[in-house]
Amino acid sequence: MAATTMTATSGKTTCPYCGVGCGVNLTVPHSVNEAIPPVSGDLEHPANFGRLCVKGSSLAQTIQSDDRLLTPMVNGRPVDWQSAVETVSAKITQVIKDHGPDAFAFYLSGQILTEDYYVANKLAKGFIGTANVDTNSRLCMASAVVGYKRAFGSDTVPCSYEDLECCDLLIMVGSNAAWTHPILYQRIAAAKKQRPNMKVVVIDPRETATCDIADLHLAIKPGGDAAIFSFLLHDSAQLDILDHDFIANHTNGFDEALAQAQASTPSLSSAANFCGVSEQDLTCLVGWWRDTAKTITFYSQGVNQSSSGVDKCNAIINCHLATGRIGKEGAGPFSITGQPNAMGGREVGGLANQLAAHMDFATPDAQDLVQRFWQAPNMATENGLKAVDLFQAMEEGKVKVVWIMSTNPMVSLPDTAQVRRALEKCELVIVSDCKAHTDTTAMANVLFPATGWSEKDGTVTNSERRISRQRGLLPAPGQAKHDWWAICEVAKSLGFQSAFSYQDVHEIFAEHAALSAFENNGKRDFDIGHFSQITKAEYDALTPVQWPVPKGRPEGTKRMFEDGYFFTPDGRAKFIAITPRLPKHQASPEWPFTLNSGRVRDQWHTMTRTGDAASLAKHTAQPYVEIHPKDAKQLGIKDKALVCLTSLYGEVLLKAKLSRAVAPANVFVPIHWTRQFANASVVSNLIPQVVDPLSGQPESKHAQVQLEAVSDIDYGMIISAVPLVLSDCLYWCQVPSEQGYHYEVVWPKGQTQASLKAIHVERRDGLAKKVEWLEYANPVTQQVRLAKLVDQKITMLIYMHPQPKSILADWLISKLEANTPLSLADRLAILVGSPANAEDKGEIVCSCYQVGSKQIEKAVSSGVCTVSGLGDKLKCGTNCGSCLPELKRFVSSVAELSA
Numbered sequence: 001m002a003a004t005t006m007t008a009t010s011g012k013t014t015c016p017y018c019g020v021g022c023g024v025n026l027t028v029p030h031s032v033n034e035a036i037p038p039v040s041g042d043l044e045h046p047a048n049f050g051r052l053c054v055k056g057s058s059l060a061q062t063i064q065s066d067d068r069l070l071t072p073m074v075n076g077r078p079v080d081w082q083s084a085v086e087t088v089s090a091k092i093t094q095v096i097k098d099h100g101p102d103a104f105a106f107y108l109s110g111q112i113l114t115e116d117y118y119v120a121n122k123l124a125k126g127f128i129g130t131a132n133v134d135t136n137s138r139l140c141m142a143s144a145v146v147g148y149k150r151a152f153g154s155d156t157v158p159c160s161y162e163d164l165e166c167c168d169l170l171i172m173v174g175s176n177a178a179w180t181h182p183i184l185y186q187r188i189a190a191a192k193k194q195r196p197n198m199k200v201v202v203i204d205p206r207e208t209a210t211c212d213i214a215d216l217h218l219a220i221k222p223g224g225d226a227a228i229f230s231f232l233l234h235d236s237a238q239l240d241i242l243d244h245d246f247i248a249n250h251t252n253g254f255d256e257a258l259a260q261a262q263a264s265t266p267s268l269s270s271a272a273n274f275c276g277v278s279e280q281d282l283t284c285l286v287g288w289w290r291d292t293a294k295t296i297t298f299y300s301q302g303v304n305q306s307s308s309g310v311d312k313c314n315a316i317i318n319c320h321l322a323t324g325r326i327g328k329e330g331a332g333p334f335s336i337t338g339q340p341n342a343m344g345g346r347e348v349g350g351l352a353n354q355l356a357a358h359m360d361f362a363t364p365d366a367q368d369l370v371q372r373f374w375q376a377p378n379m380a381t382e383n384g385l386k387a388v389d390l391f392q393a394m395e396e397g398k399v400k401v402v403w404i405m406s407t408n409p410m411v412s413l414p415d416t417a418q419v420r421r422a423l424e425k426c427e428l429v430i431v432s433d434c435k436a437h438t439d440t441t442a443m444a445n446v447l448f449p450a451t452g453w454s455e456k457d458g459t460v461t462n463s464e465r466r467i468s469r470q471r472g473l474l475p476a477p478g479q480a481k482h483d484w485w486a487i488c489e490v491a492k493s494l495g496f497q498s499a500f501s502y503q504d505v506h507e508i509f510a511e512h513a514a515l516s517a518f519e520n521n522g523k524r525d526f527d528i529g530h531f532s533q534i535t536k537a538e539y540d541a542l543t544p545v546q547w548p549v550p551k552g553r554p555e556g557t558k559r560m561f562e563d564g565y566f567f568t569p570d571g572r573a574k575f576i577a578i579t580p581r582l583p584k585h586q587a588s589p590e591w592p593f594t595l596n597s598g599r600v601r602d603q604w605h606t607m608t609r610t611g612d613a614a615s616l617a618k619h620t621a622q623p624y625v626e627i628h629p630k631d632a633k634q635l636g637i638k639d640k641a642l643v644c645l646t647s648l649y650g651e652v653l654l655k656a657k658l659s660r661a662v663a664p665a666n667v668f669v670p671i672h673w674t675r676q677f678a679n680a681s682v683v684s685n686l687i688p689q690v691v692d693p694l695s696g697q698p699e700s701k702h703a704q705v706q707l708e709a710v711s712d713i714d715y716g717m718i719i720s721a722v723p724l725v726l727s728d729c730l731y732w733c734q735v736p737s738e739q740g741y742h743y744e745v746v747w748p749k750g751q752t753q754a755s756l757k758a759i760h761v762e763r764r765d766g767l768a769k770k771v772e773w774l775e776y777a778n779p780v781t782q783q784v785r786l787a788k789l790v791d792q793k794i795t796m797l798i799y800m801h802p803q804p805k806s807i808l809a810d811w812l813i814s815k816l817e818a819n820t821p822l823s824l825a826d827r828l829a830i831l832v833g834s835p836a837n838a839e840d841k842g843e844i845v846c847s848c849y850q851v852g853s854k855q856i857e858k859a860v861s862s863g864v865c866t867v868s869g870l871g872d873k874l875k876c877g878t879n880c881g882s883c884l885p886e887l888k889r890f891v892s893s894v895a896e897l898s899a
């Protein structure tokens with residue numbers, strides 16, 4: 001087991017965050033003690049041409065973490081790799097012997113690399129003999145996959161990013177790309193600026209930052225999307241914009257689909273009514289659709305995470321097939337993937353209802369083909385369990401060993417109470433992660449320390465089918481190993497030496513490529529046979545390329561279906577007859593609020609990486625629930641006050657954010673905060689395990705909840721030099737900071753100064769130190785301020801007040817353990833919470849230059865009336881551009897006020 005060594009001092013790699021898949025330059029310092037310099041965008045990478053969004057440009061800040069998992073652990077004790085591997089393989093062997101191969105399961109992630117995915121899939125489906133290989137991609141794009149497969153016979157994304165720049169109408173459905181695919185969004189915004197005639201329509205129940213470039217926003221009733229596309233199909237026939245030749249020569253099922261569309265949405269008013277938009281707005285969309293051949297429908301989680309997600313996808317695809325708007329420049333149904341390698345997982349067949357290399361169990365002869373290729377002794381013969389079913393089978397005791405890799409199901413799967421019960425019941429829970437402390441590592445019996453981004457080597461595929469290299473430029477810390485290596489060690493220990501004895505990761509890629517081409521002859525869309533003999537040197541030098549890359553076509557493929565040939569048995573695409581359906585659970589007097597969930601701009605998923613960058617916490621420091629002011633007023637909820645949300649499945653506590661971006665009776669909650677960052681804010685606690693019947697994708701965008709203002713509480717903030725255990729608090733949230741620990745807290749009323757001082761400190765303060773408390777309590781305002789000094793240095797500050805209140809945390813944090821003794825003025829200022837002349841920046845809007853809302857408001861009211869003017873004055877928006885939509889709003893809201 002050779003230690004990983006530094007392989008280079010600088011190099012090109014791919015961003016580990018979203019599916020845009022931007023190229024990144026990473027420079028490695030010569031010594032491990034030096035800080036990693038900021039990364040830059042790769043000018044040559046066709047996804048971003050040098051640009052990076054704020055998450056990408058902050059990558060260097062997240063590489064070195066204090067919470068890395070550095071050694072394998074068995075039942076809480078560090079062990080060496082060999083014994084951890086033997087523990088795992090012994091249990092798998094026993095469980096297979098006693099209960100059969102389906103008692104084992106992998107639960108993987110769209111964030112592992114294609115090579116990791118390939119060996120996991122091969123081990124389970126070919127050697128252990130189970131198709132229980134599912135992944136967090138089930139929560140992400142499973143509906144999009146089934147939608148494509150039903151229509152095209154294959155999981156083929158037809159378009160390229162370039163198509164987005166040259167289309168004339170872009171319909172963005174259930175996507176907040178301004179925050180979730182920022183570089184792609186900026187490419188679209190730049191194209192629209194150059195060609196102002198290009199129209200953008202956003203379909204989303206919320207008004208999001210993406211609406212910034214929209215000519216039309218349809219604030220749809222949650223889940224109502226299919227009605228719009230059903231009506232577009234119906235109306236395309238009425239308007240006579242059908243592509244009759246294309247329908248006749250390249251498709252099946254048109255008449256049934258049209259008849260169903262006519263029956264489901266017989267009129268404009270029926271469609272508008274179903275999805276809660278005005279007839280006028282729908283007429284506008286219909287007019288643009290009629291007039292614009294170069295149309296792209298761009299869709300993401302607002303479509304996929306639905307109990308009718310697959311039908312929504314096919315409703316969209318139907319419209320493109322009917323008008324021949326596919327396989328052409330600037331046209332097509334474009335599902336945008338979220339994770340950096342959601343696509344790679346699909347390519348290897350890493351979902352329970354896939355086999356390998358875009359073959360599935362239903363493909364005739366596929367099992368035999370894959371069995372022969374792998375020389376597999378125990379081929380799985382039918383679909384395995386999809387994520388939600390898998391965790392239910394675990395709770396029922398049917399799945400007894402699970403290996404979770406690179407995902408945090410205790411946070412991301414719906415109904416986290418069920419997930420906890422399942423993992424408690426499971427006899428062996430193996431978790432491979434880079435971090436020591438996550439909500440899921442807390443449930444593990446065996447922990448495998450994994451290398452992470454910048455350390456691991458392999459390939460990822462972005463949303464436009466482009467395969468790029470992630471390169472291992474930094475050495476692995478501690479005993480961390482690549483995921484593919486850990487899988488192969490377990491496979492060898494299970495007795496499958498020859499099939500898993502790869503010396504290097506390029507050998508896995510070459511095998512994957514060879515399988516994709518094996519007996520393919522153009523029958524299957526996924527063919528990267530050009531790489532089946534790739535050498536290490538070629539692999540190391542691999543430049544981004546869009547699949548298919550069959551033998552003889554090294555340049556890859558920009559656009560699919562240009563010849564009208566689809567991968568169905570008869571080569572024709574299929575229309576699917578759709579009846580629009582609303583989400584399974586609907587509002588009732590008992591559960592009057594509809595909960596929606598999604599992402600914020602500067603955090604990534606469960607914050608295991610972005611949570612390490614203090615600058616990224618400035619945009620949104622705490623979890624929140626967005627509530628319409630009318631509802632808030634009725635419920636007596638004030639801005640920033642603590643709110644309790646309850647559903648049939650659980651409860652969460654969140655700070656209120658009053659906003660007209662959500663419709664009345666609707667609320668929105670971000671997905672990112674885990675139990676590592678806040679005690680009671682995991683939104684998935686509230687979400688039922690309702691899934692799409694075809695894809696098994698959960699309806700994570702939808703739950704019915706109650707809302708209640710929490711009363712008899714005091715709000716506060718604690719700054720501490722050491723981590724604290726805040727068990728007396730009703731609510732706490734740890735806000736990442738450069739130094740020390742920053743907690744926003746809420747106490748039940750009645751905390752005394754003595755009880756505040758007794759806050760539990762994890763690390764002892766040490767003996768023989770002089771501890772002194774500065775105290776200030778105002779009986780009129782009921783504010784309490786306490787400062788703990790140890791040997792005259794501040795180690796803890798506690799602020800308590802009856803109403804939510806902003807205090808300048810950054811300034812106070814800078815005073816922690818300061819080396820100079822405190823002056824009287826300092827002591828006073830600390831108790832007040834701010835220095836006499838401090839500027840409160842407000843919430844940070846521009847993360848790159850740390851420019852806050854109050855600074856921007858001040859500049860705007862002093863007469864700066866353009867976004868570029870703000871950039872000249874404050875620099876905000878002049879680096880990555882992620883905040884441009886928000887800056888534009890500041891400018892326009894002031895313009896509105898003065899109009």
Ligand SMILES: Nc1nc2c(c(=O)[nH]1)N[C@H]1C(S)=C(S)[C@@H](COP(=O)(O)OP(=O)(O)OC[C@H]3O[C@@H](n4cnc5c(=O)[nH]c(N)nc54)[C@H](O)[C@@H]3O)O[C@H]1N2
Nearest residue numbers: 174175176180222223300301302338339598599601604605
């Ligand atoms: N900053 C950031 N970026 C990310 C991620 C991240 O964690 N943080 N994660 C990545 C991943 S894995 C993914 S999958 C993508 C997700 O990217 P997106 O899908 O763009 O992001 P979400 O915020 O989950 O949801 C998009 C929108 O769907 C809307 N929506 C809810 N219900 C409906 C509905 O019924 N119909 C319609 N039309 N819209 C609805 C929501 O209001 C929300 O604005 O983001 C990727 N990029």
Ligand SMILES: Nc1nc2c(c(=O)[nH]1)N[C@H]1C(S)=C(S)[C@@H](COP(=O)(O)OP(=O)(O)OC[C@H]3O[C@@H](n4cnc5c(=O)[nH]c(N)nc54)[C@H](O)[C@@H]3O)O[C@H]1N2
Nearest residue numbers: 136139140406407408412432433434450597605606608700
């Ligand atoms: N309510 C609600 N729930 C949702 C969603 C929603 O919109 N609403 N969105 C869903 C979607 S689209 C997604 S994609 C999921 C995301 O949810 P998750 O996949 O659960 O979230 P992550 O934080 O990405 O988890 C990745 C884990 O892998 C670790 N890790 C990172 N890199 C590596 C590596 O190379 N190897 C290993 N072994 N570990 C690594 C990280 O430390 C982290 O613990 O959430 C889903 N859940």
Ligand code: SF4
Nearest residue numbers: 015017018022053056
């Ligand atoms: S858009 Fe941002 S998060 Fe997504 S790949 Fe590019 S730099 Fe990374």
Ligand SMILES: [Mo]
Nearest residue numbers: 139140338339
């Ligand atoms: Mo995702």
